[in-house]
Amino acid sequence: MINHYKLLEINQNQIFKKIIDFVTVIILYILILALLSGVINILLQIKSILFGTLGGGFGQIVSSVxxxxxxxxxxxTFIDFREHEEIRITYVTDATILIVMREIAAGVYAQRFDYQFILGLSTLLLILGIIRALDVKYPPKSS
Known part of the structure; x- marks a missing residue:
């Protein structure tokens, strides 16, 4: 006799995997479009700065980069998730560190930080750096 619950479980797992694959592919294409438009935007910013039509200047280019x-x-992160079906803490930590660095760069050029905010970002960077170093020193065991 065929176990219908077993067949249902297999179909649900296959459906779930297909949906996750579909969603990650869509997100990857969106990220490719965002990368391309970001690079084009940076090139236009450089062109505007060279010809003196942009007021933002160097800080805006640093933030964009x-x-x-x-x-x-x-x-x-998404490529790695598609290949290994897991999210590595290293990529997430790197992205978060870059986000904080971007905010610091944007704030420094805009001169809009108070000491509490800088202290908070510094603490966040310290913690993220420790997490990143621990992840490199003690990588998870492969199963």
């Missing part, structure tokens, strides 16, 4: 690095790390 760091945003591109964040998108690259997110792209790596």
């Amino acid at each position: 760091l945003t591109i690095f964040v998108l690259i790390d997110l792209f790596k």
Whole structure:
């Protein structure tokens, strides 16, 4: 006699995997489009700065470049998830560190930080750095 629950479980797992694969592929394409538009935006900013039509200047380019690095790390995270079906803490930590660095760079050039905010970001960077170092020193065991 065929166990219908077993067949139902297999179908549910297959459906779940297909949906997750579909969603990750869509997100990867969205990230590719975001990367391309970000690079084009940076090139236009550089062109505007060279010809003197942009008021934001160097700080805006630094912020945009760091945003591109964040998108690259997110792209790596989704690629790794698609291949290994797990999210590695290293990629997430790297992306978060880059986000904090982007905020610091944007704030420094805009001169809009008070000491509590800088202290908070510094603490966050310290904790993320410790997590990143521990992950590199003690990687998870492969199963």
